[in-house]
Amino acid sequence: MEKRVYNFSPGPAVLPLPVLEEAQRDLLALPGTGISILEISHRSKAFDKIINQAEANLRTLLGIPDNYRVLFLQGGALLQFGMIPMNLLRGTGKKANYIVDGTWSKKAHDEAKTQGEVHVAWDGKPLNFNRVPKQSELNLVADAAYTYMTSNETIQGVQYATEPDAGDSPLICDSSSDFLSRPVDMKKYGMLFACAQKNAGPAGVTIVIMRDDLIARSPADLPSLVNYQVLAEGKSLLNTPPTFAIYIVKLVTDWLLNQIGGLDKMAELNRRKAMLLYDVIDRSNGFYQGHAEPASRSMMNVPFRLANPAHDEPFLKQAAERGLCELKGHRSVGGCRASIYNAMPIEGVQLLRDFMVEFCEKNQ
Ligand SMILES: Cc1ncc(COP(=O)(O)O)c(C=O)c1O
Structure with a gap:
């Protein structure tokens, strides 16, 4: 077998060795099924168990309250950059606050501009994105549809020690590159999302954790695959989900709970x-x-x-x-x-x- 190296890639990134070993062991036949995870129906009882366990693990690890849904979506974090303003900004007559503290929040801001009015609450570009803002530096508009942040900027390597206070507006966080790396107080967020391929699994699945009242705001005229409400009602199984990626998220979260503690x-x-x-x-x-x-x-x-x-x-x-x-x-x-x-x-x-x-x- 080829020798493994230490892989410092920003993503897709290193996965826990015990997870890879378990996936390798069970690749030909999942215990109790005789079918590979790569072959299994997303409507089967065995897959139902896997996706439910992945969600239960995330709920335990992050202390997700009952009034939040957990969705397993496709399209990467980048699709969320568009879906968030499509669902929560377009047609509201409100502005959305964007804290721009690195490449990814800038990209999210640019995508949001295609859907509605966006207000830059802080811009780290003149500082070459070498830090996150202090609370006192944030210029947040009142009655915003939401306030958007990126908890960890993967390219510039800047991270919030604690989340900013967004006042009355729901805080939305791209946590792609520090998801599951530390505890978070979910109650402070209206929505937190992360592509899996850094800390939670392989590329192909994006995890969205969203409060019920925000999910309820999705306009009815959006196509179903970009409509949070429809996706939540379909329990992430509206169409064929990335079954293998969700299975690895289950194994990674098992590892975090049982081996890391x-x-x-x-x-x-x-x-x-x-x-x-x-x-x-x-x-x-x-x-x-x-x-x-x-x-x-x-x-x-x-x-x-x-x-x-x-x-x-x-x-x-x-x-x-x-x-x-x-x-x-x-x-x-x-x-x-x-x-x-x-x-x-x-x-x-x-x-x-x-x-x-x-x-x-x-x-x-
Ligand atoms: C913080 C952050 N947000 C978003 C993305 C984009 O993710 P995706 O390629 O899944 O769309 C990345 C990818 O590196 C990222 O690091």
């Missing part, structure tokens, strides 16, 4: 991993330069530059030779980025830390 434990582990890297950056006398201001540093994505760009290529090459892969930064930020999602073992981060120290000593 919940989101408090996961958050603590994630913090320890991130600190290993920020510590090297801070002690390198400028050899490595982090992108984010310390108070906004992400526990999931650590973008950094080497002060001398000529070091980029040998750094990436030598890292890959040690099995530390996918460390190239996003083209818009440059340099390097280590994505250290839930499933990245601390041993991988320790190896990267050791390599960074050694590379700095040799090349300083």
Whole structure:
């Protein structure tokens, strides 16, 4: 079998090894069925059990109150950028607040503009998106249809320590790259969504958690597959769902509950991993330069530059030779980025830390 490396990709990203092993073991025949998960009907009892367990696990992990629905949708997080304003903004005569603190919230803002009136409550672009806003900096319009944020900007590596206060407007959060990485207080959100391919599973499914009163706002004239109310009534089974991706979400959430011990434990582990890297950056006398201001540093994505760009290529090459892969930064930020999602073992981060120290000593 091909040897596995440490995969620091921003997504699709590393999955927990026990999850891959279980999926591999059961790939030919799911226990009790004799049928592969790749062959099973989404209307079967066995799949019903899988999707219900995935939802139950998410409800337990995140403490999701009963007045929220959990939907398993397709189209990635990007489709949510359009569906949110289609369902909650278009035709309301209201504005939506958008906090623009990185590439993904900017994209969400641009999509929303096609559907209604959008108000930029804060724009981090002049700061090169190196931090999230302070509460006092937010310029929120009153009586907004909703307030939109991105809890973790995957490309710039900035993350909120706590959610902003959106006043009376429902807070909507793109949590794609820090979903299930720490506990959240769901009651503070009207809606929270995440594509699965970073922390929850493979590409193909997007998880939407939405309060009933927001679901009830969906206009009746929207096509069914972009209408939250119709999707919720259909219990995510309006058409054929991404069965395999949902099955892996079930296994990942089983792993979080049974092997990690919940989101408090996961958050603590994630913090320890991130600190290993920020510590090297801070002690390198400028050899490595982090992108984010310390108070906004992400526990999931650590973008950094080497002060001398000529070091980029040998750094990436030598890292890959040690099995530390996918460390190239996003083209818009440059340099390097280590994505250290839930499933990245601390041993991988320790190896990267050791390599960074050694590379700095040799090349300083
Ligand atoms: C924070 C965030 N939002 C949205 C997306 C887009 O997700 P998708 O490719 O599933 O549409 C990404 C993808 O990297 C992301 O990191």
